[in-house]
Amino acid sequence: MLRVENITVCYGNVAAIREASLMVEAGELVTLIGANGAGKSTLLKAISGLLPLAAGQIYFEGRAIGNTTAREVLAAGIAHCPEGRRVFPQLTVRENLDMGAYLRRDRAGMADDLKQVYALFPRLEERRTQAAGTLSGGEQQMLAIARALMSRPKLMMFDEPSLGLAPTLVERTFEIVAEVRRRGTTVLMVEQNALAALDMCDRSYLLETGRIVSHGTGREMLDNPHIRKAYLGG
DSSP states (O other), rough: OOOEEEEEEETEEEEEEEEEEEEEEEEEEEEEEEEEESSSSHHHHHHHSSSSSEEEEEEETTTTTTTTOOHHHHTTTTEEEOOOOOTTTTTBBBHHHHEEEEEEEEHHHHHHHHHHHHHHHHHHTTTTTGGGGSSSSHHHHHHHHHHHHHOOEEEEESTTTTTTHHHHHHHHHHHHOOOOOOHEEEEEEESSOOOHHHHSSSEEEETTEEEEEEEEEEEHHOOOOOHHHHOOOO
């Protein structure tokens, strides 16, 4: 479904991603792990069309999407749930959800998806008329995920979905990610909680200083001595 081929992404003259390649098959849950500053979020932003490529190419369902606009990437079927949630604070919960579907014209399908989102996140239905900026951190994370789902994506990218959440909410967030995948949406997830990410994924890639240095199944990565020492506490 997604193929990233030898991409380089720069901030000015500094390469944040260097010749990175990865692939995601339809139906998979693939994770990107690595330390802060390794380039994980940068890679997702490049896939989303938010950052230009200095080299390489990105293909989605066989079509080159590198250096296209974020709107075109979303229209192709890739939704991005960003780090820090980034809800529209002055808009209501319902208005945020409507924004997630702004490229769609299938009113009946949108209504059905709204019902499914409310079934997955009952709290959002309870707070549908409340300003998003007044929600708790966990509720805003739910809203960010729900907003992305309203675009009916083929591939959903999560950037640090558990960041800043209480332990009980972290567990619930990972359950939601797994449920999104179970319902048929392919998932690419950046997550600093390497143990949780590797435990739930099909395959994973390790980024270090902008380069992909290791990849394998979740079990293979859990058993990798370097990863265990550097990212899993030994």
